[in-house]
């Protein structure tokens with residue numbers, strides 16, 4: 049991994065992902081979360097302040113020790129218990145059919161094999177459980193997509209493996225989950241990095 053990925057990237061993410069336009073998207077996406085939530089790519093806990101009242105417990109999967117440390121204060125303030133539940137969303141120790149909701153925010157861009165993670169989300173969700181997501185990814189605009197391809201290698205090196213070119217809707221549609229809601233939009237900022245996919249999917253019975 050190295051000093052940059054281990055020490056610098058989690059702190060950069062913690063600061064940059066607090067921006068107001070991003071926080072607004074968190075609130076919008078997480079309104080659909082409830083019950084026992086498994087958050088994969090928990091980072092520094094920036095979602096904790098945005099969960100609605102129906103959340104009763106949160107299990108957090110996060111590989112970065114630095115990010116987990118940065119989350120300490122937000123965890124202490126959370127109105128529900130928060131427990132760490134593993135390091136890798138691609139292979140989790142969480143039992144089958146045990147959570148009401150899985151959440152990812154700006155994480156499917158970074159998980160090395162997102163298709164493995166999505167299969168895991170389907171496994172751990174109760175039947176009719178919900179996967180709630182806010183992600184960035186491949187733009188449908190050819191000019192933007194071309195630049196995303198050009199910048200993708202640099203982005204991966206600078207941002208801990210984050211990729212700009214993943215079609216998040218296509219990944220979910222190819223998974224065992226059923227996409228039930230999707231909004232795509234840009235927020236302010238470089239269009240290569242700000243094309244968002246926000247929505248929900250369910251685990252069929």
Ligand SMILES: C[S@@+](CC[C@H](N)C(=O)[O-])C[C@H]1O[C@@H](n2cnc3c(N)ncnc32)[C@H](O)[C@@H]1O
Pocket residue numbers: 061065088089090091092094095109110111112115135136137138152153154155158159160
């Ligand atoms: C861009 S950050 C987003 C953090 C947080 N979700 C947020 O919204 O602020 C991506 C996160 O995914 C985590 N991550 C990377 N690989 C992962 C994996 N295999 N399983 C779970 N999380 C992973 C990173 O450590 C990082 O915290």
